[in-house]
Amino acid sequence: MILDQLADYARVRVAADKEKTSLDALQHLCADGAAPSRPPFCFERALRGDGLSFICEVKKASPSKGIISKSFPYLDIAAEYEQAGADCISCLTEPKWFLGSDRIFTDIRSRVNTPMIRKDFTVDEYQIYQAKLMGADAVLLICALLDTQTIAHHLEICEKLGLSALVETHDEAEIRSAVEAGARLIGVNNRNLKDFSVDFSNAARLRDLIPADCVYVAESGVKNAADVAALRSIGADAVLMGEVLMRAPDKAALLAQMRG
Numbered sequence: 160m161i162l163d164q165l166a167d168y169a170r171v172r173v174a175a176d177k178e179k180t181s182l183d184a185l186q187h188l189c190a191d192g193a194a195p196s197r198p199p200f201c202f203e204r205a206l207r208g209d210g211l212s213f214i215c216e217v218k219k220a221s222p223s224k225g226i227i228s229k230s231f232p233y234l235d236i237a238a239e240y241e242q243a244g245a246d247c248i249s250c251l252t253e254p255k256w257f258l259g260s261d262r263i264f265t266d267i268r269s270r271v272n273t274p275m276i277r278k279d280f281t282v283d284e285y286q287i288y289q290a291k292l293m294g295a296d297a298v299l300l301i302c303a304l305l306d307t308q309t310i311a312h313h314l315e316i317c318e319k320l321g322l323s324a325l326v327e328t329h330d331e332a333e334i335r336s337a338v339e340a341g342a343r344l345i346g347v348n349n350r351n352l353k354d355f356s357v358d359f360s361n362a363a364r365l366r367d368l369i370p371a372d373c374v375y376v377a378e379s380g381v382k383n384a385a386d387v388a389a390l391r392s393i394g395a396d397a398v399l400m401g402e403v404l405m406r407a408p409d410k411a412a413l414l415a416q417m418r419g
């Protein structure tokens with residue numbers, strides 16, 4: 160299953176990174192203020208504005224779609240998102256299937272001020288400290304990979320570091336786990352990460368299970384302005400879009416159309 164492969168490879172990457180820099184050293188760097196200075200929890204605040212917020216994703220490839228952007232001018236893409244008024248930017252750093260990297264993230268970080276989530280497969284607290292040192296404003300915690308206790312522990316670390324955490328779910332049980340762990344930002348993914356199928360009705364079906372004080376983020380499978388309008392009508396607080404924007408020749412125009 161692809162999610163297991165992504166998680167296994169994330170563990171290999173973390174082990175290799177720990178050989179170079181220990182968890183203890185990363186924690187000290189964070190405590191000593193070595194991370195780029197960012198407004199605490201700005202990712203969450205950006206999504207709590209009026210109306211539907213937009214998280215725009217920068218990704219070269221994905222396991223389900225292969226190469227999405229051959230030339231991948233990621234700095235231009237991020238700058239275009241910022242100019243077009245994206246509320247937040249999601250940047251994939253997973254290298255094998257998404258062809259992302261920490262370098263892409265830090266390059267974009269130094270170019271834009273928009274709140275950014277480091278989108279990776281978090282399997283170890285080490286990655287949260289890494290994200291902080293990269294200048295991330297948020298990390299992704301996927302319920303299918305983490306039990307409730309571990310999510311709660313990771314949320315505590317995020318809280319301490321001033322980072323937001325997008326806790327991603329796909330079904331009722333995962334939403335229960337996210338809520339029990341104390342998540343404030345809950346994503347409902349329309350894509351089943353186990354078999355790639357996309358059911359656009361998933362976000363609407365599960366909407367009522369998200370507590371009113373949480374930010375509700377609908378993720379994946381948005382194809383056009385009508386899809387965005389549907390998510391707005393079910394009361395989504397934010398939408399996370401990747402492929403449709405990456406393939407759009409005029410991203411700013413598409414975003415403007417989706418904003419309505």
Ligand SMILES: O=C(O)c1ccccc1NCC(=O)[C@H](O)[C@H](O)COP(=O)(O)O
Pocket residue numbers: 161162165216218221222223224348350352355378379380381399400401402403
């Ligand atoms: O997109 C995939 O193929 C995928 C496979 C396995 C794990 C995660 C995957 N995608 C990550 C995402 O969450 C999406 O990049 C994101 O939600 C945007 O989706 P889309 O708008 O459909 O590009």
